Amino acid sequence: MRTDEVRDLYDRALREHARPEDPGVEVERAGPVVRRVGGPDDWNGIVWSDPELDAEGADAAIRAQIGHYTALGHGEFEWKLHSHDRPADLGDRLRAAGFVPGPPESLLVAPVEALTSLPGAQLPEGVVLRPVTDAAGAELMARAHERAFGTDAGRLRHQVLARLERAPDDFVALVALAGGEPVSSARMELYPGTGFAGLWGGGTVAEWRGRGLYRALVAHRAAVAAERGYRYLQVDATDMSAPILTRLGFTALGTTTPYVYRPAG
Numbered sequence: 613m614r615t616d617e618v619r620d621l622y623d624r625a626l627r628e629h630a631r632p633e634d635p636g637v638e639v640e641r642a643g644p645v646v647r648r649v650g651g652p653d654d655w656n657g658i659v660w661s662d663p664e665l666d667a668e669g670a671d672a673a674i675r676a677q678i679g680h681y682t683a684l685g686h687g688e689f690e691w692k693l694h695s696h697d698r699p700a701d702l703g704d705r706l707r708a709a710g711f712v713p714g715p716p717e718s719l720l721v722a723p724v725e726a727l728t729s730l731p732g733a734q735l736p737e738g739v740v741l742r743p744v745t746d747a748a749g750a751e752l753m754a755r756a757h758e759r760a761f762g763t764d765a766g767r768l769r770h771q772v773l774a775r776l777e778r779a780p781d782d783f784v785a786l787v788a789l790a791g792g793e794p795v796s797s798a799r800m801e802l803y804p805g806t807g808f809a810g811l812w813g814g815g816t817v818a819e820w821r822g823r824g825l826y827r828a829l830v831a832h833r834a835a836v837a838a839e840r841g842y843r844y845l846q847v848d849a850t851d852m853s854a855p856i857l858t859r860l861g862f863t864a865l866g867t868t869t870p871y872v873y874r875p876a877g
Contacts, residue, residue, distance in 0.1 A: 618721055619696070619865040622846065625806035627660035627694075633782060633801055634774065642680070644673050649684070653770045656681060657690035663698050670699055674709045678873060688874045694719065695866040703869065711871035718854040720847045720862035724809070727834035727845060730860060735788070736823045739795065741832065744785035747773060752787045756794035760815030768813075772799070784836055788816075788825055795820045798829040800836065807843040809833070814853060826856055 630646055632639045637650035644662035648655060658677060665673065674691075681689040691711060693703055703713065735741060744753050750772040754765035775783040782804060788796040796816040802809045811833060816825050834845060848868050849857050858864070 613721070613723060613863060615863060615865060618844065618863075622719075622721065622808065622844075622865065623660070623663075623694075626803060626808055626810075626846070630659050631803065633779070633803065634771065636774070636778075642676065644669060645677065647677065647680075649681075652686065653767055655690070656686055656688075657692055659692055661697055661702070665698055665702075667699050667701070667705070670702055670705050671709075674705060678709065681873070682875050688872055691871040691873070693869045693871055695868070703871065706871040709873075710876075711873045714870040714872060715850070716867045716869040717848040717850055719865045719868050720849050720854065720857050721865055722845050722857075722860070722862040724834050724838045724842055724845055726861045727831060728838050730827055730831045730834075732824055733828045733831035734824065735828050736790075736820075736825065739788050739790050739825065741828075742787050742789055744772065744787055744797075744799075745776065745780075749785070749787060750776065752789070752794045753785060753797040753799075756787055756797035756817070757813065757815055759794070759817045760796070784833060786829060786832065788829070790820070796825045796829065798833065800833040802837070802840065802842065808846050809837040809840075809842045809844070811845055811847045826853070827860065830857070830860060 628646060630639050634650060634654055637648055637654050640647050640649060644665050645658050646660040647658050650656055661673065691706055742749060744750055750769055753772060754769040757765040757768055772785055782802040784800040786798050787794050798813040800809055800811055814826055814829060837845060847857055847862065
């Protein structure tokens with residue numbers, strides 16, 4: 613896999629020409645940026661900026677987006693900064709404008725065919741994998757998320773239900789059950805026409821970590837992506853999952869950092 617070529621393809625297909633994968637969300641080209649605009653429970657933010665953006669243009673674009681989202685009344689929005697974005701000090705300029713950076717994540721990509729038959733990708737004994745297709749499944753997925761990460765899953769629950777209702781063909785959600793209790797969950801976004809599918813979630817409750825659930829969920833989603841003709845799997849990986857994914861065959865294209873703006877008051 614040629615890293616530079618795949619990164620350029622990723623930038624064009626998933627950022628510059630991003631599509632509104634969530635129902636009720638619009639993707640807009642606003643001068644030198646591409647942004648997603650939805651409701652308060654949707655992800656709102658900047659997904660791409662022109663690689664020719666200079667310092668003056670960056671400051672103007674930042675001011676314009678603050679004005680736009682503030683006028684919509686959103687409590688917050690995000691500028692998703694990639695390590696290869698320009699100008700080189702764009703992160704500093706976002707901080708100066710009031711954005712707060714979150715933890716950086718590794719942007720990882722792997723060819724789908726390399727992940728469909730991972731060694732040791734079988735589910736642990738006593739664990740069953742259930743596709744999430746209805747509200748009951750979404751609730752199990754939310755419970756797995758809350759147990760794994762210790763955070764509220766309200767937004768996740770909303771997004772999963774919306775996807776199942778309005779755009780189920782481009783979305784795969786899974787929950788792993790042990791004795792009827794959710795112990796892990798994961799989802800995959802399919803981006804038609806791009807060659808990419810995105811892996812999200814992948815949270816496992818503490819007592820079930822290290823038993824192969826994460827690997828099994830990656831392999832299962834890769835098999836689905838392969839069946840549907842996708843070439844690459846993409847992940848924004850935390851420090852916890854990046855080493856695991858690298859061992860499975862993913863390659864780093866750079867990093868992403870969420871810069872979040874919350875209006876004062």
